[in-house]
Amino acid sequence: MTFARILRTVAVVSALLLAGCGYHIAGKASLLPADTHTIAVAPWGNVTVRYKLSNYLAASVSRELIARTRYRLVSDPSKADVVLYGSIANMLQGGSPLYDNTTKRTTAGNVVVYLQFKLVDRAGKILIDKPGLVYQQPYEISIDPRQYFDESEAAFQRLSTDVAKSVVSAMLEQF
Numbered sequence: 001m002t003f004a005r006i007l008r009t010v011a012v013v014s015a016l017l018l019a020g021c022g023y024h025i026a027g028k029a030s031l032l033p034a035d036t037h038t039i040a041v042a043p044w045g046n047v048t049v050r051y052k053l054s055n056y057l058a059a060s061v062s063r064e065l066i067a068r069t070r071y072r073l074v075s076d077p078s079k080a081d082v083v084l085y086g087s088i089a090n091m092l093q094g095g096s097p098l099y100d101n102t103t104k105r106t107t108a109g110n111v112v113v114y115l116q117f118k119l120v121d122r123a124g125k126i127l128i129d130k131p132g133l134v135y136q137q138p139y140e141i142s143i144d145p146r147q148y149f150d151e152s153e154a155a156f157q158r159l160s161t162d163v164a165k166s167v168v169s170a171m172l173e174q175f
């Protein structure tokens with residue numbers, strides 16, 4: 001047997017073994033039924049004083065679905081195969097233990113958001129139910145009051161992007 005023939009045989013056997021071991025590419029599994037073609041992202045509920053946060057979340061989830069899936073987004077939940085419902089249960093915002101020794105001012109803040117979401121099909125069956133999720137996002141606070149800029153709004157936007165990635169991953173990759 002020649003060396004080239006041995007290499008071909010090893011390659012074929014390896015391919016056959018890998019094909020039968022259950023290995024698959026991430027992102028190909030889905031909790032969604034095969035007949036799902038449209039998704040509606042309902043407005044997120046929000047019991048916090050930061051009313052924009054729910055808008056950021058809905059928009060970020062919609063963008064992530066468009067970017068990562070083949071599903072068509074529709075605005076009317078009654079015309080969708082599945083509907084994503086989400087709500088913000090609580091939000092905490094405050095300083096962190098990071099502070100400037102010279103001015104004795106806090107130099108960083110942290111936003112903590114408690115939320116939940118569920119994915120429901122047209123028949124009312126709950127496909128995914130994720131209650132009690134917690135996300136947080138740090139942000140900087142200027143130590144000079146004359147140069148103060150409220151960075152918390154940008155932190156909410158970054159947090160919304162993180163939540164959207166997690167929500168869509170839960171839908172697509174069964175996490």
